Amino acid sequence: MENPILTVSELNLYYGKKHALFDISMEFEEKKITALIGPSGSGKSTLLRSINRMQDLIPSVTITGSIMYKGKNIYSPNTDTIDLRKEIGMVFQQPNPFPFSIYENVVYGLRLKGEKDKAVLDAAVEKSLKDAAIWEETKDKLHQSALGLSGGQQQRVCIARALAVNPDIILLDEPTSALDPISSGKIEQTLLELKDRYTIIIVTHNLAQASRISDRTAFFMDGKLVEYEKTKSIFLNPKEQDTEDYITGKFG
Ligand SMILES: Nc1ncnc2c1ncn2[C@@H]1O[C@H](COP(=O)(O)OP(=O)(O)OP(=O)(O)O)[C@@H](O)[C@H]1O
Numbered sequence: 001m002e003n004p005i006l007t008v009s010e011l012n013l014y015y016g017k018k019h020a021l022f023d024i025s026m027e028f029e030e031k032k033i034t035a036l037i038g039p040s041g042s043g044k045s046t047l048l049r050s051i052n053r054m055q056d057l058i059p060s061v062t063i064t065g066s067i068m069y070k071g072k073n074i075y076s077p078n079t080d081t082i083d084l085r086k087e088i089g090m091v092f093q094q095p096n097p098f099p100f101s102i103y104e105n106v107v108y109g110l111r112l113k114g115e116k117d118k119a120v121l122d123a124a125v126e127k128s129l130k131d132a133a134i135w136e137e138t139k140d141k142l143h144q145s146a147l148g149l150s151g152g153q154q155q156r157v158c159i160a161r162a163l164a165v166n167p168d169i170i171l172l173d174e175p176t177s178a179l180d181p182i183s184s185g186k187i188e189q190t191l192l193e194l195k196d197r198y199t200i201i202i203v204t205h206n207l208a209q210a211s212r213i214s215d216r217t218a219f220f221m222d223g224k225l226v227e228y229e230k231t232k233s234i235f236l237n238p239k240e241q242d243t244e245d246y247i248t249g250k251f252g
């Protein structure tokens with residue numbers, strides 16, 4: 001791989017005694033879209049959440065191995081997880097806007113950083129909402145509650161909120177599974193436009209979506225990385241029987 005931004009090496013993760021990820025080693029390419037696919041319970045969300053150390057919030061979790069990002073192991077004890085999560089942002093399955101205005105949702109991370117300059121905040125709101133393809137729909141009601149938007153619009157505001165702190169990497173866990181096809185399509189289009197500037201890692205159960213938008217696809221089963229290739233080769237010419245069975249709908 002030419003430009004890996006993240007290198008996962010022999011990552012194992014346990015929830016208490018339950019072994020959930022087995023010796024995962026893989027690289028993620030910078031400014032590309034990588035899709036994580038696989039049956040329910042295969043460890044996709046667990047791996048995704050390990051990348052910005054969200055799993056640390058669960059007391060029973062133990063992790064071995066490493067994830068190198070910008071030359072440092074994010075699991076080294078001196079990593080500041082708050083800083084890490086500014087560089088590696090996350091968007092969840094259910095749109096989760098805060099019960100504030102659209103404007104305050106987008107500037108949330110900047111306010112946490114201590115930004116007070118109204119001109120800076122206004123510019124960030126406009127830029128982030130434009131990047132998330134939701135500016136036209138919201139520009140006249142920035143000070144209304146984000147909860148008044150449709151699910152698809154809320155999800156794009158959540159993407160704008162993640163973008164506002166200018167992350168390097170955006171993690172998305174089934175970001176369109178709660179949305180109608182038109183809203184999903186808009187989000188797919190947005191992600192394709194963002195990938196020139198951001199590295200995107202997306203978990204999806206929608207195989208057509210993975211094949212439409214991702215550059216590489218990783219197939220997981222039972223906590224193991226079964227196959228990881230360019231997306232075309234996973235979908236047109238899988239090497240492993242399990243991958244073929246999954247993408248042709250035999251299970252999952
Ligand atoms: N907080 C937790 N405590 C204990 N076990 C967990 C926890 N979260 C996940 N697991 C277990 O770890 C395994 C992997 O779960 P994970 O949520 O990563 O799967 P997934 O591939 O994202 O599935 P889905 O497609 O259903 O979202 C499963 O067996 C699951 O039951």
Ligand SMILES: [Mg+2]
Binds near residue numbers: 044045046173203
């Ligand atoms: Mg999941």
